[in-house]
Amino acid sequence: MQVIILENAQQVAQHASRWVVELISQKTNPVLGLATGSTPISLYQKLVKSHQEDQVDFGHVTSFNLDEYHNIDAENEHSYRTFMKNNLFDKINIDQKNTHLPTCNKGENPREQGIAFEDKIRLAGGIDLQILGIGANGHIGFNEPTSSLSSRTRLKTLTKQTLEDNSRLFQPDEYQPTMAMTMGISTILDAQYILLMATGKNKAKAVNEMITGPLSAKCPASALQLHEHAVIILDKAAASELS
Ligand code: F6R
DSSP states (O other): OEEEEESSHHHHHHHHHHHHHHHHHHOSSOEEEEOOSSTTHHHHHHHHHHHHTTSOOOTTOEEEESEEETTOOTTSTTSHHHHHHHHTGGGSOOOGGGEEOOOOOTTOOHHHHHHHHHHHHHHTTOOSEEEEOOOTTSOBTTBOTTOOTTOOSEEEEOOHHHHHHHGGGSOTTSOOOOEEEEOOHHHHHTSSEEEEEEOSGGGHHHHHHHHHSOSBTTBGGGGGGGOTTEEEEEETTTTTTOO
């Protein structure tokens, strides 16, 4: 595990975007693992800018997102498909047929959907670079504390803390999904490179547990200690509780 501490969130995004651009420029068929949430938004802004300045061509890129809410229309404003379209896919030249999210809608079997998603990743040749954020409770993807370290893509119930953390995105009277399909911890660890970005003081405790704590299902991100090429990019606030 390599830990890089930078001054602020913009520098974190800049650093991460260099990794992504380099991968896309070097590989014939790059496969990206993508995340939603607040943290990667500035990374996506930088990637869009690089694309507009002709520095990066996404025409040959395939992507797999970490997670998607259970039983949500792709067009729903809260779906992660909509998030990805608004923040990245509609602003670059990626072929949207090559962008995948682990969906499970009415009438579909979560187990079968999970297996099909894993098969797609395998068929694409595996994920070259997985972008991650971290939850204040140490989750990665929606692998909440107590998730099995050997888990693969499946349906998970979101914890109270995650629901509270994400409630800022929903109106008080709006339905907030309580379950999501997510890549498992083992799925994430299969990626060739992992780049986890964390910014802000509210992530400092989880960041410390991930890096210095025991490998434990209590902090799912601690599983990254097992990965040979995991790079953790932090701003000073997120690094402030490193012991
Ligand atoms: C998002 C995801 C989550 C987030 C995490 C941090 O696809 O899988 O694990 O990365 O909840 O979210 P933010 O960046 O909003 O603090």
